[in-house]
Amino acid sequence: MRRLADLYDALDSTTSTNAKVDALVAYFHETPAEDAAWGLFFLTGRRLKRLVPPKALRDWVRELTGTPEWLFDEAYAQVGDLAEMIALLLDQAETPPQPEELPLSRWLEERLLPLAGLSTAEQRERVTGWWHVLPRRELFLFNKMLTGELRVGVSDTLVVRALAQRAGLPPAAVSHRLMGTWAPSRAFFEQLLAPDVSDGDRSRPYPFYLASPLEQPVEQLGERGDWLVEWKWDGIRGQLIRRQGGVYLWSRGEELITERFPEIAEAAASLPDGTVLDGEVLAYADAQPLPFSLLQRRIGRQKLTAKVLAEAPAAFMVYDLLEQDGQDVRSVPLRERRARLEALLRDRPLFPVSPSVDASSWEGLAQVRHESRARNVEGFMIKRLESTYQHGRKRGDWWKWKIDPFTVDAILLYAHPGHGRRASLYTDYTFAVWNGEELLPIAKAYSGLTDEEIGRLDRWIRAHTREKFGPVRSVEPLQVFELHFEGIAASPRHKSGIALRFPRIARWRVDKAPQDADSLDRLKELLHVPA
Numbered sequence: 001m002r003r004l005a006d007l008y009d010a011l012d013s014t015t016s017t018n019a020k021v022d023a024l025v026a027y028f029h030e031t032p033a034e035d036a037a038w039g040l041f042f043l044t045g046r047r048l049k050r051l052v053p054p055k056a057l058r059d060w061v062r063e064l065t066g067t068p069e070w071l072f073d074e075a076y077a078q079v080g081d082l083a084e085m086i087a088l089l090l091d092q093a094e095t096p097p098q099p100e101e102l103p104l105s106r107w108l109e110e111r112l113l114p115l116a117g118l119s120t121a122e123q124r125e126r127v128t129g130w131w132h133v134l135p136r137r138e139l140f141l142f143n144k145m146l147t148g149e150l151r152v153g154v155s156d157t158l159v160v161r162a163l164a165q166r167a168g169l170p171p172a173a174v175s176h177r178l179m180g181t182w183a184p185s186r187a188f189f190e191q192l193l194a195p196d197v198s199d200g201d202r203s204r205p206y207p208f209y210l211a212s213p214l215e216q217p218v219e220q221l222g223e224r225g226d227w228l229v230e231w232k233w234d235g236i237r238g239q240l241i242r243r244q245g246g247v248y249l250w251s252r253g254e255e256l257i258t259e260r261f262p263e264i265a266e267a268a269a270s271l272p273d274g275t276v277l278d279g280e281v282l283a284y285a286d287a288q289p290l291p292f293s294l295l296q297r298r299i300g301r302q303k304l305t306a307k308v309l310a311e312a313p314a315a316f317m318v319y320d321l322l323e324q325d326g327q328d329v330r331s332v333p334l335r336e337r338r339a340r341l342e343a344l345l346r347d348r349p350l351f352p353v354s355p356s357v358d359a360s361s362w363e364g365l366a367q368v369r370h371e372s373r374a375r376n377v378e379g380f381m382i383k384r385l386e387s388t389y390q391h392g393r394k395r396g397d398w399w400k401w402k403i404d405p406f407t408v409d410a411i412l413l414y415a416h417p418g419h420g421r422r423a424s425l426y427t428d429y430t431f432a433v434w435n436g437e438e439l440l441p442i443a444k445a446y447s448g449l450t451d452e453e454i455g456r457l458d459r460w461i462r463a464h465t466r467e468k469f470g471p472v473r474s475v476e477p478l479q480v481f482e483l484h485f486e487g488i489a490a491s492p493r494h495k496s497g498i499a500l501r502f503p504r505i506a507r508w509r510v511d512k513a514p515q516d517a518d519s520l521d522r523l524k525e526l527l528h529v530p531a
Helices: 002-012 017-030 033-043 054-065 068-077 082-091 105-119 122-131 137-145 155-169 171-178 184-194 263-267 292-300 307-313 333-346 363-369 451-463 520-528
Strands: 226-233 236-243 246-251 277-287 314-324 377-384 400-401 406-417 426-435 438-445 465-468 472-475 479-484 487-490 499-503 504-508
Touching: 002 017, 002 033, 002 137, 002 504, 017 033, 017 155, 033 105, 033 155, 054 068, 054 082, 068 426, 082 226, 105 122, 105 137, 105 171, 122 137, 137 426, 155 171, 155 184, 226 400, 236 263, 236 314, 236 487, 236 504, 246 263, 246 292, 246 438, 292 307, 292 487, 314 333, 363 377, 406 438, 406 520, 426 451, 426 479, 438 479, 438 499, 438 520, 451 465, 451 472, 479 499, 487 520, 499 520
Parallel strands: none
Antiparallel strands: 226 377, 236 246, 236 277, 277 314, 377 400, 406 426, 406 472, 406 479, 426 438, 465 472, 479 504, 487 499
């Protein structure tokens, strides 16, 4: 636990990429494999399920420290993070913490994880006992693990770089081994660093190659004939794997979704063994994509009935061939991978190959791009025909030229504290539009502002709070923000009757007064615009 706390502090105290990598390399070098595996578990964004209800933790720490509920709520509204709040309160308790050197793996496997099967009284006895033996830094991480909210501010790319340096392996090999489902253990960590780069897990996907946003004029890419242009489909990015008699469908979020799309899995059983396809799960019928909102009906259902399958049929729109006859073909140029793909998938209706857009000039493509919304797509993907299939977001060979987003001017209504190093700042916001004379919430957003703007807005929120609901503050409805979003759909689950897809903050409209914000009627008009 101490080593992980040291690493957490080292990562949180610097913005230097090299310093972060050095700290990670040192951690993986000095930490026993069984503990490093758990550290890696958290570093790659994986989290434990919540083991103890937050309300119970609040009650226990108030009882231990004699803190009145009103005072706890007032302080919590300032701190904004329950794990930090507990650590700060217990640091002031009469019983000083007594350091206990216990390996991280034992803390997790022998103490935390068994809590799930205990009664509330047993949980209280154990948790409060451990609170008294952990110094503040370890106590903070311990509580984050208890609530399933431990997140470490480091990208997967830096973690892979550090592991590759530690093991003396290519980053691509390490990234591939980390894909899919794995359990944190000594055996896993040792296999991860082993010099033999062969991969034994038949279900394991490859790291996804991600396109970069096209920010320069498209003509600067050079000759039109050097590029493959496809529609940017609106679905679930995934890899379809057919290996050793099995079929596996992975989302880009490394979730195994095979059972959610039985028709795709059934059709994939006839693919040649040793095939891996990169593509997009789409709502799809009559050789045409359907709105993403139909696909969401499949995602949110616990049970897939015949009615649901009929209402939201699916297909796997294929972009690329990553493995053929058991051989990794990612280093083969896209031009050849594409030819192989078209030959492989001929006459397979559930696996259409993403068609190329035939406009012969960049000017012609710009005109065709205006058809995107009517086609239920998001713009273009532009790929260099000589490119290999890389991993991560490597600029230069793959670009996404998206259509302009929808926009709405909305009023800040509620603010919630952030997480991690921003736990003491109000960084998560709820926005509203006018519905007659009242304001109706329509979206939550937390990205798009600079650090300077977040700090300035945080000070404004504290000075203009109307009401407090635990950590949430209701503020005076004075600040207008321009939000961007990718789509809009009718939603009976929301009071506004609509749901926005991927809302984010575009800019703080200090030039606009509250009465200049948009209305719900204006948003509902967009329901009739092809999305």
